[in-house]
Amino acid sequence: MSIVASSLHPDGRSMVIRGAAVITMDGELGDLQQADIHILDGVIKQIGPSLQVQDAETIDASAMIAMPGFIDGHRHLWEGVIRNTLPTEDLAAYFRLVNKSFATGYGPEDAYLGTLVSALGALDSGTTTVFDWSHIQTTPAHTEATIAALRESGLRSVFGFGMPALEDQGHRWPQDLLRLQKEEFSSADQLLTLALASLSPEHVPEAMAKAHFQLARDAGLIGVHAGLQGMGEANAIERFGKVGLLGPYVNLVHCNTLSATEWSMIEDTGTSVCITPSSEMQMGQGVPPIQQALDAGVMPSLGIDVETSVPGDMWTQMRVLYALQRSDAFKLLHAGAKACGMIDCNDVLQYATIAGARAARLDRKVGSLVPGKVADIVLLRADRLNVLPLNDLKTAVVLNMDARNVDTVMVAERVVKREGHMKQLSSRPYQSRDWVFSKAAIPCRSPGHRF
Numbered sequence: 001m002s003i004v005a006s007s008l009h010p011d012g013r014s015m016v017i018r019g020a021a022v023i024t025m026d027g028e029l030g031d032l033q034q035a036d037i038h039i040l041d042g043v044i045k046q047i048g049p050s051l052q053v054q055d056a057e058t059i060d061a062s063a064m065i066a067m068p069g070f071i072d073g074h075r076h077l078w079e080g081v082i083r084n085t086l087p088t089e090d091l092a093a094y095f096r097l098v099n100k101s102f103a104t105g106y107g108p109e110d111a112y113l114g115t116l117v118s119a120l121g122a123l124d125s126g127t128t129t130v131f132d133w134s135h136i137q138t139t140p141a142h143t144e145a146t147i148a149a150l151r152e153s154g155l156r157s158v159f160g161f162g163m164p165a166l167e168d169q170g171h172r173w174p175q176d177l178l179r180l181q182k183e184e185f186s187s188a189d190q191l192l193t194l195a196l197a198s199l200s201p202e203h204v205p206e207a208m209a210k211a212h213f214q215l216a217r218d219a220g221l222i223g224v225h226a227g228l229q230g231m232g233e234a235n236a237i238e239r240f241g242k243v244g245l246l247g248p249y250v251n252l253v254h255c256n257t258l259s260a261t262e263w264s265m266i267e268d269t270g271t272s273v274c275i276t277p278s279s280e281m282q283m284g285q286g287v288p289p290i291q292q293a294l295d296a297g298v299m300p301s302l303g304i305d306v307e308t309s310v311p312g313d314m315w316t317q318m319r320v321l322y323a324l325q326r327s328d329a330f331k332l333l334h335a336g337a338k339a340c341g342m343i344d345c346n347d348v349l350q351y352a353t354i355a356g357a358r359a360a361r362l363d364r365k366v367g368s369l370v371p372g373k374v375a376d377i378v379l380l381r382a383d384r385l386n387v388l389p390l391n392d393l394k395t396a397v398v399l400n401m402d403a404r405n406v407d408t409v410m411v412a413e414r415v416v417k418r419e420g421h422m423k424q425l426s427s428r429p430y431q432s433r434d435w436v437f438s439k440a441a442i443p444c445r446s447p448g449h450r451f
């Protein structure tokens with residue numbers, strides 16, 4: 001099966017995006033109402049009006065907005081073949097059905113296909129980087145298959161090496177992290193980087209969590225779920241902060257129930273936070289802690305989390321969080337508060353781009369459009385019925401657009417979507433879906449569908 005990632009420039013090369021309205025997400029460059037972007041060998045060389053560039057392929061973007069690709073701060077990509085299966089289930093049911101049932105039937109091929117389907121869906125909707133918290137590492141073959149799918153997709157990914165679905169299948173988690181670092185992730189130029197996906201001291205014995213945090217510190221990044229409503233030991237993150245185990249190498253996901261002290265430690269230590277608004281609200285993890293983050297001066301990233309229950313595009317997450325924070329702020333004002341800060345479209349766009357880049361420790365490369373960063377760029381059609389006439393760039397992107405506006409997606413020098421088209425998948429994801437459901441003995445609500 002050959003999928004995706006056509007390259008317009010097999011020999012490397014020069015490309016100019018002409019005449020776009022550019023949202024750079026860079027404090028100094030700001031928004032440019034009409035500009036060109038020159039890209040050489042996948043790196044942004046120059047941004048400005050009417051650039052003089054010879055012998056470059058040109059993309060006419062005069063009816064488009066160019067912006068950095070979205071960065072999804074937390075997703076379990078392997079669940080791609082069990083999308084839209086759990087619309088009403090809470091977190092406890094999710095654990096029972098996904099971790100204890102579906103996952104047990106996943107062979108390496110299913111991990112590969114689930115990851116590939118989800119990665120391609122992310123790209124199709126304008127997401128160019130995902131922190132993949134991949135807790136399906138049952139055997140080294142699962143790990144190899146997951147990495148292969150991420151590479152094949154063309155998505156920039158943090159591969160979060162997660163725990164196995166089954167304990168007795170020869171997994172090498174987490175000790176294989178350093179081997180993977182050496183064998184698969186030694187080059188700084190590739191699209192994939194490595195993290196440990198593990199459990200917080202709230203959920204496992206402290207000594208185990210400590211060992212995992214220390215192991216991950218060498219690799220540079222660990223992602224853990226934290227502060228889930230009704231789960232785990234209170235104040236464990238505070239304890240870790242006191243012994244110096246927090247820091248920019250730690251990515252805490254959800255954080256709904258963390259204390260004010262813990263939030264202040266997060267800010268002090270530069271620890272990153274990812275909020276996944278839809279899954280947190282739908283599945284009972286707690287109210288997305290945007291106000292706590294704002295109060296502590298922490299800029300969160302945003303994530304999809306689980307496609308079993310929520311859509312895979314970042315627009316949904318931006319809009320859910322935007323409405324939630326403003327609704328809560330209005331509630332306070334109506335109750336007599338004198339003032340209450342409200343987020344705006346620039347804020348949520350930062351969460352969905354540069355904050356995700358920082359959390360993934362990739363902000364030197366991606367998250368904004370500036371010369372020297374790689375060209376992870378999406379071109380969004382602004383002449384569509386859902387958005388014309390264009391009156392404000394960021395408001396149009398955040399409040400009006402969606403995946404139908406995504407014309408072009410490039411990840412460094414690879415153009416993975418062009419003029420609204422991506423290559424299509426074969427029938428293998430359907431076969432994987434049928435296999436995984438039958439192994440889990442869970443009836444599929446739409447059996448036999450091949451679409």
Ligand SMILES: [Zn+2]
Binds near residue numbers: 076133305
């Ligand atoms: Zn998660």
